[in-house]
Every structure is written in C-alpha cells, then in structure tokens.
Amino acid sequence: MFQGTETYIATRDLQLAVNAAITLEKPLLVKGEPGTGKTLLAHEVAKALNKPIITWYVKSTTIAQQGLYEYDAVSRLRDSQLGDDKVHDIANYIKQGKLWEAFEADEQVVLLIDEIDKADIEFPNDLLLELDKMEFYCYELQRTIVAKKRPIVIITSNNEKELPDAFLRRCFFHFIQFPDKETMHRIVNVHYPNIDDTLLDRAMKLFYQIRDIKGIKKRPSTSELIDWIKLILSERIAINELEDLDPKRGELPPLAGALLKNEQDYGIVDQLRKWGR
Helix, strand or coil: CCCEEEEEECCCHHHHHHHHHHHHHCCEEEEEEECCCCHHHHHEEEEEEEHCCEEEEECCCCCHHHEEECCCCCHHHHHHHHHHHHCCCHHHHHHHHHHHHHCCCCCCCCEEECHHHHHCCCHHHHHHHHHCCEEEECCCCCCCEEEECCCEEEEEEEEEEEECCCCCCCCCCEECCCHHHHHHHHHHHHHHHCCCHHHHHHHHHHHHHHHHCCCCCCCHHHHHHHHHHHHHHHCCCHHCCCCCHHHHHHHHHHHHHHCCCCHHHHHHHHHHHHHCC
C-alpha cells in the first residue's frame, strides 16, 4: 500500500486514490496545478512499492502508435538494397515503445504517461483498448503483445485540453489540491529539515500572500517555494529582510524572480505599489 515516502508528503486523499487505482487495476489520472508533484508522484510510488518505472513523456507531436511500436521501413529498404542479411527478419526493424516495454517486463512496473493533454485530442482515444485490455496487435509480426504483469499506470494532465469521456471512464481520477499551510510546512521540512522555524513561517506567509494577489496569472507553486527557500538559505537572507513586507501593497521579497515568472504579474504588483503610495 502506498503511504508516501520520506521525500514525498502524500495527503490521505492522495494515498487513497493511488491505492484505489491499484486495487481497481485502472490508470490513475492525476491533475493539479503545475508544480504540485504530479510527475514526481509516479516516481515515488515506484520507490515506495519497490518497482521499476517506465516513463513516457508526451509532446505535442506524440502519437499513440509511438507508445506501442514503430516500424522502420526506410532502414529495411536501405538494408535490402545493400544485401544485409538481417533484412529477412522484420523484427530487426521494430522499435518497441514504452507500453510494449511495460507489457513485456517480467515484473510489475509503474508506467508514467506524463502530460497526456499536450498531445492531439485523439491521442487518449487511441489508447483506450491498450490501457483497458493491456494488449495490442503488432501487424508486422502478426502477434498480439499481452502484458505479462499488468503495470500500475499513472497519467498526468495539466488540463490544457479536455480529455474524452470514453477515456475518463477507464481511469480513476484525482485532483491534487494545492497544499494547505500545515502540509506545505511538512513538505519544506522534508527538503530543509534544519531550517529555522521563524524564517520558514515568514517565508511561507509571503508566499501565500503572493499567491492570493488578485489577477496573478501564474501563481507560484510548491516547487517554486522550495527553490525560493533554497536561494534564501544559500544567500543567507536574514529574517528581518522578510519582515514588514506586504505583497498586496506591491512590496516583493528578495529573490522574487523565483516566485513570479512573467512580466504581466510584475505589472500587477507594480500597480499595487503605485496605489499604495
């Protein structure tokens, strides 16, 4: 059973979602703000359950067939022209995809399909049978590839586009809520166990104040808070440099570039500063 790890704080709801997906033998579809640990979750599940992980990072140009296999007909044609003996075995020109790797593994693996919403809208539908039945047919080899051990499938999405209903029906869904202050305190302590509590409390207060500024386009995430605290510690920023600042009045803390990532959000803060004069 997954209960988080020493380096990954999983809420009770997230633990239940992971274990429910494993019990139901369904893919776990995870959504949430960027930087809330969706991709990391799969790696931590693999670590906690002592299983290998296979990762398939989806891009805008990715098609479902690439996850199964690719047939290199061009190389075979070239080799036939050169008289290469390996041309007689078509298997030499089949490149296994990530799903094929997961299906043929001798032990159960964790299969991460990361950022599925980056691909074309038909991408999820093209994987319905493979993820449901855990098999697919290779026409070139004229055989069906069946999973030896059903993998634990974790799929992440940043919600850039809606996923098809038929695909959603086959998944167990979980939305990772942004951590509350208590959970965030535990997360930061995992990374910086010796941090001064007063410094951490002040840094977190500023962090949440920045997130609460109305109109912010890209609110800072968990990973950005961790990066910012790393900079605070490495640059030895004193606690008094973080005191009496109010981001809602346009007063940003040192090294705010780790938290705010576009000029539009800096413009909003600048307007707050002008109004506060």
